[in-house]
Amino acid sequence: MFDRTLATNGLIAILRGLRPEEAESIGSALYAAGIRIIEVPLNSPQPLRSLEILRRILPEDCLVGAGTVISAEQVRAVKEAGGQLIVMPHCDVSVLHAAKDAGLYLTPGVATPSEAFAALTAGADALKVFPAEQVGIGAMKAWLAVLPPGTALLPVGGITPDNMAPYLRAGAAGFGLGSALYSPGLPADEAGRRAQAFIQARRAAMA
Secondary structure (H helix, E strand, O other): OHHHHHHHHOEEEEOOOOOHHHHHHHHHHHHHHOOOEEEEEOOOOOHHHHHHHHHHHOOOOOEEEEEOOOOHHHHHHHHHOOOOEEEOOOOOHHHHHHHHHOOOEEEOEEOOHHHHHHHHHOOOOOEEEOOHHHHOHHHHHHHHHHOOOOOOEEEEOOOOHHHHHHHHHHOOOOEEEOOOOOOOOOOHHHHHHHHHHHHHHHHHHHO
16 A cells, blocks of 8 residues: 555655644645655654644545654554554664564665665665765666666655655655655645645656
């Protein structure tokens, strides 16, 4: 399901700072705009509660998970809250194995080819290229020349509608969208408008 859902538009909404009382309105607005993968970073206020709300109110074709997952204990808590996806800022093999053992989809953060290969060996479904601005488009393109065919690279960090095209030309499968999509307190209608701008920009870049 992860590959099929990612292929919808390649975009993962990162809702860092989301509060439970915002979860329903923000989640609904993003879904209406076309977003089909949403993550709530665990350094947000009451993230597991927000995750529970999102999973309850969103249709089954929307994957919901957690980001900034750094321990096996957090993996278990995310699954108990209804999460389906684990997103990590790093490539800790113990956390990778915990996620796969729990039957969850997995997108670890990688910044080197060695980390990328280790993550794939551990069962990663996609690789979060983080921080994308530091890794660079040229490096990402070089990785794809040696990584297994079909490896999904998702740049995260500093992504805007205006700078997606070069990453896509280099082979990116999609993006994680942070503060350019959502920041704490943003009205739901504005979050939806921003999501539509990202989707339109990706569509135009792929044309």
